[in-house]
Amino acid sequence: MTGGVAFKKLVYFDEQAALDILEMFDNGSTTEMIKTVTEKIAKASVSADAKVGVGILQSFKLRLSGNAKAGITNLVESQVKSTILSNFLTKYADHKSEFGLTDVKSINLTLTESSAAYFRTLGRYMKMVKNFEGIDADITPEEIKSLKSVDFSDFDVVMDEATGYYQFIGEDLENNTKAIYRFNFEGIRNNYKLTDLTLMNLRVIGVKVGQVESLNIDLGDDVLIKTSDEEYGGQDIFDEQEDKLKNGDVKYDVIDVLISGVI
Structure with a gap:
């Protein structure tokens, strides 16, 4: 059971389409949450001159300067996808009629x-x-x-x-x-x-x-x-x-x- 929607195994998830729907539904609060998550990971994992690219919300790829490792990219991408998934399932379970899906x-x-x-x-x-x-x-x-x-x-x-x-x-x-x-x-x-x-x-x-x-x-x-x-x-x-x-x-x-x- 995830966010009120039960799957034994997740087979398919279109993150970008789900994010678009969340953006319209919650007036950008999911985007702000993703920004907070990526910034915290970046600050905790790389040097002070690291920068999180704007493209993270569209392509889920982290672009860092300095001596950042590829593992941080994967960590952020994974966290972004997880955030979108949990937000989508929770909000859909609570507002099914409003989503109209x-x-x-x-x-x-x-x-x-x-x-x-x-x-x-x-x-x-x-x-x-x-x-x-x-x-x-x-x-x-x-x-x-x-x-x-x-x-x-x-x-x-x-x-x-x-x-x-x-x-x-x-x-x-x-x-x-x-x-x-x-x-x-x-x-x-x-x-x-x-x-x-x-x-x-x-x-x-x-x-x-x-x-x-x-x-x-x-x-x-x-x-x-x-x-x-x-x-x-x-x-x-x-x-x-x-x-x-x-x-x-x-x-x-x-x-x-x-x-x-x-x-």
Whole structure:
């Protein structure tokens, strides 16, 4: 139990997004608290000419002059993240209605094999392949040629820059409703892969940022932001059509996730 919100294990936390919400909610008191924390650590740990950069509140990186050690940077970054986390959970528990966030107590996340998150994870393993001809799989010469033309060395960096957020189809197990949930890769904790999230029983707290007419999270539609409904195969299209038959035209919420953990 942390600040009134129970997680067995924290899996994801978007510190910057949470800080932005706290800034609007408490008129900057969290920022002042972070400044106090960083100044105390700096004074206690380094020479008098050390300076804490303004960027600490945006990038969580400490820039010190003089003979400061990297360990102090890590200490401050850790303390800043801890401060934001504890403040966010405590204030959210005390002021849920005022925060106006979407809180799904039990969710099942799924991906398609053409989604950005799936390719992001696959790209990490493709870096290990030196000879595509040696792969024991049903791959055509044309597909091998295409794979050779891709530079996988910076694949994850390019994906992060291109997509920003990685989308999942999420089903609220309590209300049997579906939505698209978006995760910032930088917020993933404990060295998990994006695909690991589909194996967990999670609680998700996030911000509803809009609605879409389709559960299509394929990479092409994700990056190019197509608005028309297109067939994309799998169980998801069956479920989507079933929803439309039952309820008429439906729209699906898009939720930017702030925090998530195993329940």
